[in-house]
Amino acid sequence: MFWRTSSPLDADDEEWQLDCWGWLLKHFGGAAALRKRSLILPTRAFFTPSEERGHAAASHYFRQVAAYFDIDAARFNLVPQEDSIDPVFGPLQVLQNAPREPAGTFSVSLGGAMTITYNPAIVPKPMKLITTFAHEICHPLLLSVSEEPPGGSEMEEFATDLAATFFGFGIFNSNTAASFTQYRDTATGTQGWSFERQGYLSPAERAFALALFIQARGQGVQEAGEYLDSGPLAYFRKATKYLAQTPSISSDLLAAHQ
Template identity: 95%
Template sequence: MFWRTSSPLDADDEEWQLDCWGWLLRHFGGAAALRKRSLILPTRAFFTPSEEQGHAAASHYFGQVAAYFGIDAARFNLVPQQDSIDPVLGPLQVLQDAPREPAGTFSVSRGGAMTITYNPAIVPKPMKLIATFAHEICHPLLFSVPEEPPGGTEMEEFATDLAVTFFGFGIFNSNTAASFTQYRDTATGTQGWSFE
């Protein structure tokens, strides 16, 4: 039989997810509001492709994501991060364990200005870019709740990931959770598959 009869999660993780879903339902309109939400899909019916590149393309997609949350994109400063370090230094030199920039970040200044940054390397990957923007937009929504998520502040990132699904963007998160890509590294003479 191909069907599993038990959860793929361990008991503690399953209990936390159920508690977190309850927490999200309590603070974001309950089951009635959840039923009214759309499942946001990676199709042209939901997202018009950008004719631009770089920051203009990122802004284009960010505006569409913000609209699905019912939030004015102008409330945020959208800022590209600095380019990541290129680990290939030369034909025989590759920097091992080079630091990698996060896909995105969210911050609030003392004056209340909200900033979302994104890694420019993901702009040509709209699925990952949209997943990143949905995640970062969820941060201020969750911070607006006076009650901490189940498990406290150390579980905020996990609660934010779950909120992405709650607000309709779960397919983007699941489709970008891991990706396999073929690579060829001329500096080291290697080729194969990489996992990200």
């Protein structure tokens, strides 16, 4: 008996994402432009490593990310945020609920000057840094569209998350959606694992977007599988199987935006 794979998303989330894909296709080149986009991989073929540290390294990666959007990096002021507060002051002193800086921010002045900030703590983590820059560069692109994304202005950040995958950064987007890291608390003498989430879309939503991007282009499934972490890979495989069993999802979407 043939068993159909259910969607990895609930009905409302899938409907919104497909509507948002349609919105992005409508305003950014349609199906023809989407098919020509590259699946950006975390390899030296796409990003040359930086031999410097700190802001120089961040600027090095920012220029490379901007180039994939065909945007001059010099149009932005790239600014490091202030260092986050270390919540551990000593063996018996821990600051509760210490504020944490976002991975990145985008702002534009009344005069039109655009500024992107980044958390210096993620500079040694190119995957997170590149994902952050891709997300923030998507902001001015989406703001250039007079029509609000599906769901209105309150869904702007979610649409920006999706846009990063739409422009080719789906592997980066999926691998940084959530992470577990080992930690040691010197104040209490305990150790364990901590959870961190970056961005707005869930891991399942990002994997669905990546699978749809690849199906629409007709290539890249094997490449994506090679570079996805184990958690995102499981979501991606389910989304890929679901879309393969329902090819009308991508075909109808592309047909409407030729």
